[in-house]
Amino acid sequence: xxxxxxxxxxxxxxxxxxxxxxxxxxxxxNAILDLPQEEKIIRVDxxxxxxxxxxxxxxSSILDVRVTDQNKHSYIVEMQVEEKAGFDKRLQYYxxxxxxxxINRGEDYPKLKKVILIAxxxxxFTNSKDYISKHLxxxxxxxxxxxxxxxxNFVELKKFNKKLDDITTLSDKWIYFxxxxxxxxxxxxxxxxxxxxxxYLDANIHSWSKKELxxxxxxxxxxxxxxxxxxxxxxxxxxxxxxxGIExGIExGIExGIExGIExxxxxxxxIIKQAEESEKQANLKTKIVILFYAExxxxxxxxxxxxxxxxxxxxxxxxx
Numbered sequence: 001x002x003x004x005x006x007x008x009x010x011x012x013x014x015x016x017x018x019x020x021x022x023x024x025x026x027x028x029x030n031a032i033l034d035l036p037q038e039e040k041i042i043r044v045d046x047x048x049x050x051x052x053x054x055x056x057x058x059x060s061s062i063l064d065v066r067v068t069d070q071n072k073h074s075y076i077v078e079m080q081v082e083e084k085a086g087f088d089k090r091l092q093y094y095x096x097x098x099x100x101x102x103i104n105r106g107e108d109y110p111k112l113k114k115v116i117l118i119a120x121x122x123x124x125f126t127n128s129k130d131y132i133s134k135h136l137x138x139x140x141x142x143x144x145x146x147x148x149x150x151x152x153n154f155v156e157l158k159k160f161n162k163k164l165d166d167i168t169t170l171s172d173k174w175i176y177f178x179x180x181x182x183x184x185x186x187x188x189x190x191x192x193x194x195x196x197x198x199x200y201l202d203a204n205i206h207s208w209s210k211k212e213l214x215x216x217x218x219x220x221x222x223x224x225x226x227x228x229x230x231x232x233x234x235x236x237x238x239x240x241x242x243x244x245g246i247e248x249g250i251e252x253g254i255e256x257g258i259e260x261g262i263e264x265x266x267x268x269x270x271x272i273i274k275q276a277e278e279s280e281k282q283a284n285l286k287t288k289i290v291i292l293f294y295a296e297x298x299x300x301x302x303x304x305x306x307x308x309x310x311x312x313x314x315x316x317x318x319x320x321x
Contacts, residue, residue: 003203005182007122009219010212012079015202017065019046024202025067027195029075031170032118032132032155041069066098072113074098081122091117095150116151120178124158131159132171164188170196177203290317 004011016025022044030040044067064078076098080087095115103111119125126133135152138145157179160172167173170193177199187200201207208216293303300311 001184001186002205003181003184003200004205004208004216005220006178006203007079007081008216010216011203013065014208014212015199016077017046018202021198021202022046022067023195024199025065025077025195027170027193028174028199029067029077029116029118031174031193031196032153033116034171043070044068044075072102074102074113074115076115076117077120078117079120079122083123083125087125091119091152095152099149112149114149114151116153118153118155120155120157122157124156126154126156129159131156131175287317287320290314 006012006015016028018024025046026041026044029035035041046065046067064076067075067077069075076095084090095117099112099115102113103109133154133156135154136145137147137150155175155178157175160175160179162172162176164176167176167190173188173191173193173196176188177196181200181203187197191197191200205213290303290309300314303309303314304311
């Protein structure tokens with residue numbers, strides 16, 4: 001068997017946003033929140049989110065599924081694969097908007113129900129060493145929990161390092177699936193939970209239609225393009241800074257040569273040293289990026305296109321490393 005990467009936009013929506021298979025999202029929420037038996041979600045009403053998006057509007061960095069349980073509590077399950085500025089602000093805005101949308105103007109406030117967010121992050125966000133963290137509104141001295149309608153939960157995949165043989169809880173089994181699905185070739189034998197087992201079946205790439213696979217591949221390429229664009233802009237900025245520094249150094253050297261005469265050689269020497277140091281930094285940066293891409297299994301040809309350097313130069317870097 002071969003499984004898709006759940007962090008992919010299309011895969012996430014297909015598996016968690018299918019209103020015909022709500023046992024998947026119910027199992028996941030109950031496991032991550034570790035709800036006691038009397039509070040476990042039994043059924044949900046889902047806002048349908050699994051619709052193949054128009055290609056030009058496809059966004060691969062923010063994915064979410066929204067459901068409401070039997071007690072009218074709202075849940076937002078979100079996957080974010082890239083760190084974005086203002087992420088914490090957006091989460092609070094998003095949950096607040098979901099909260100106030102429950103009633104119309106003039107209706108009674110007691111009708112408002114809890115909003116619980118579960119954010120699955122493919123990067124480190126909190127200072128906690130735990131891969132699952134829960135954030136509430138508490139009194140700063142007594143830790144009294146009077147304001148109970150907002151509940152933020154974070155699953156940080158980079159902090160999860162357990163091996164398959166060490167996993168016992170359902171929450172860990174879910175996180176292992178989220179992080180490693182595309183590296184597995186069979187369903188682990190210890191998967192007995194109905195919802196998680198169904199998630200594995202739906203993640204089986206051989207059960208997908210051609211249209212779904214085309215959109216899955218496109219979403220993956222968009223993600224790679226975004227990373228390549230960031231790298232290109234970063235390197236372009238570095239080169240522009242070096243060029244400007246050299247030009248300013250030359251201009252300054254001429255002015256000082258005219259004014260100071262004998263000091264010309266000293267100034268030139270300093271400029272040469274500075275340029276050499278900058279060139280060394282640039283070379284080190286390029287080497288690090290090439291090694292990073294190589295670790296991500298990119299071919300020499302792909303790296304050459306992204307960084308606009310020759311394959312020969314890439315081979316020299318890998319030999320010296």
